[in-house]
Amino acid sequence: MHIQYLHWNAAHGWRGANARREPAQLVLYFGNRPGLAGGARYRELRDRYPDSHIIGCSTGGQIHGDDISDDEIVAVALHFARTRVRVVNEVVESREGSRACGARLARQASAADLAGLFVLSDGLSVNGGELLAGITEVLGPDLPVTGGLAGDGMQFEQTLVGADGEPSPNRVAAIGFYGASFRFAHGCAGGWDVFGPRRKVTKSEGPVVIELDGEPPLDLYTRYLGEEEAAAMPGSGLAFPLRIHDEAEPHRQIVRSVFAVDRNAGTLTFAADIPQGCTAQLMRANFDSLAAGAGEAGRQARSALADGIEGDKLAILVSCTGRRRVMGQRTQDELDAVAAELGDDVVRVGFYSYGEIAPPSASSRCELHNQTMTVTVIAEAAA
């Protein structure tokens, strides 16, 4: 595999990756919503790579190497020596249609030699958990699936996904990697700790929590955040995700963060369904624990990557917008921690997301996460 890195900013336009040794099969790009809206950046990439699959999404910040940027658009063009690549996409008509959409997407990508699937999905109008359930239904629980939900900074208004076309809302896309040489390693960790008493979700409808311990959940968050910070909900609410305890699967680690607020009803909408009657507990983290969590994700991915790799290795970091919100200027620390674990020989790009897709550690079945760092390493084995 060979990687060409390039980036765009308003002052200089696209830079880098001029030396085109071999044609790229796949171009992956991340940018903020204003930067991607309108489709100009996509058209420019298409001019540069007329024969490649081009796939990307809006974010809450782009990662390239050790840096995070909000205004620049980052991209990588990948040439595979022995791997086939296909890009598929679907439009999700409604939140309720998420599972069916996932199944349709997976059927398009399905093939006997499918070795891994990387998913980029709209981050606001899709029920991520259901989307993944639909994908798993078709591909089975053992096929590695990673990816992330597109972001929109702290605005939570609209997210964009593009797959061989201009980026648009309500889109779900995926890259299918095919062939025996393809290597796909991943890691996923958070670094959050539960605190305070366990609370009962006394009333909920899908992802909307209406009552926690019989009171509106917004009241709880307002108490914990203080009036001033609570005014910045849902963004500020990312500081306190919820750990959900599922009685049926007590060891399953489910973390959910707030995505929308109804101030009149006092209800909160989370990234995926929260079953009524389950137990929830607030979580918090400090800079160091979050950085350590990110490092753990990097370590898992690196140790999962087999030896005998030929060519470049690309790490796609998908980290939660909530983490960036909490860490502020210290966000760099988590990138440093991942870099330290992955080593110098892995090219790193990525983005801050509204949800991360990866199998949790000690499982192969992919799940939707909030508040985690996920690391996907792709590479090719020697012939």
Add this chain to the structure above:
Amino acid sequence: MHRLLARQIRQATDETGQVDLTRLGELVGGAYEESDRDRRRTDRAITLMIEELEQTHKRAEQDLLRAREFLDSIIENIPIAVFAKDARDSRYVLLNRAGEEYYGMPREEMLGKTPEEIFPRDIARVVSEQDRRVVDSGTPMFLEGHLLEVGVNGHDRLVNSRKLLVRDGNGAPQYLVGVIEDVTERITNEARISHLAHHDALTDLPNRSAFNAALDVRLERAQEASTSFAVLSLDLDRFKEVNDVFGHPVGDLLMRAAADRLAAEADGAFVARVGGDEFMILMPDDVRRETALTLAERLVEVIGKELEVDDYLSQVGVSVGIAVYPDDGVDAATLLANADSALYRAKREGRGRVCFFESEMDRELRDRRLLQHDLRQALEQNQLLVYFQPQARMDGEVIGFEALLRWNHPTRGFVPPDQFIPLAEENGLIIQIGEWVLREACREAASWPRPLQVAVNLSPVQFQAGDLERAIHQILLETGLAPTRLEVEITEGVLIGDFARALNLLRRLKALGIRIAMDDFGTGYSSLSYLQSFPFDKIKIDRSFISNLEATPQSAEIVRAVLSLAHALNIPVVAEGVETEAQRAFLEREACEEMQGYLVGRPDQIERYLALIGVAVERRLYA
């Protein structure tokens, strides 16, 4: 230098290496604010969390307290003694109310004390030994249905008790918890229920199912040991009549008294009540026929003695049939059936008898069924006949005839009425036959030139079932016989049972102009009370009194009494069975109104009495 500061300096340095201090200041200030915000958020979260945890803790404590009170009230109020002791020294630490009752002392006298300080030495030793065993072994102790060793309820109580060890958080023995349940009532109830299932509630004798079980056991044993035994089937005579006349409460008392006598006399034998007035007795092994007979005869004698029940003097009898294993059957069904047919024979030979089963009885029983079968065809095939017997005044003038049913069987010849009429009554055929007799008698009488009486017997069954009144009315219309020439004869059996219904029917018949005669007077129970209830037109003295007139002075006295009673009530009397001139003379002397019997004429076809009914022989023959 702090990693962050280095990063900030790098970010504030331009391409020429110049540090933009304003930019650096912004970055550093921003970082301080982020830290402050994070610290404030953390402080706030910690404070809130502590508050929340305190509240949760308080709530949990209250919940715990409530749960404890809840459990305490359950333990206090369950009707099972519950105690707890310190596992180290067996000092009581808890005792509930049922426990106080069980030990017969208030808990204040027990709590904090060891068994040695509470109980007598021997009991304390048993209790302490049990405690040590449970503590040392760690296994619970269960004792079921044992007699209790301590307690004030007395030593006749049965208890279930259990003791188990409760360990503390480190696994060391902490408490001995015990429960003691008084199960005396339950165990006696279980025994009572089992007794009820196998015993008759009225007499407390074993019931049919218990008898069958005992018979099965006996059969098995007898087959193995090649011994023999006898089965007795008993039936109380006249018990149904007592029940009908005196009512069920008296009947019950009588039944109990009879059962007591049976059980007392049949010592050693298994006596069971298997039906309304039926009993079975299973005699001990290797009993000789003579012994069984002796017992049976003793039972007949004892039961036949007068019983005084609730101020009534009653008399019932018993008939006994005996079957012997293995001669009369090697399985239960055959033995029972054969004992029953022996009983049937005993009853038929006149009650208060004992009969052994004989194989010929089997044939008799089959024969009886065959006869019943034939009777159904008798009507259709014109095998039934009506005979007429004249009734006369004491001077010999014939005033009427009694119509009498006869059956001329194609192969058996004439079957006696006392054989086939009970059969017809048993299967209800009597209703059809009775109507036929009535119709024949009425038609015949209507054809006589002289307007003589015709008397027809009615069976109790005809009163109980069918529409007798409508049938009689219909027959009178059909035949044109004047109702005043018809006389119906009833026995008191008609009035036993649904007395009110029978009486009502008799009144309506009488209203039609039909005369009603009381038949077989003097043989039944309470004919006198019936005389009071209904204005009979005639009384017929039973033949048994008349035939004994010369032999026993009592009969003459009875006849005399009946006559004077009837005369006082203004009811004419017919004497049945008058065969001799001496009998006629006696009756005439005593002012008996009418007579019937061989002296006047025997029952025969009406052709024999043409002259009496006013038909010239020639006319009858050639008409």
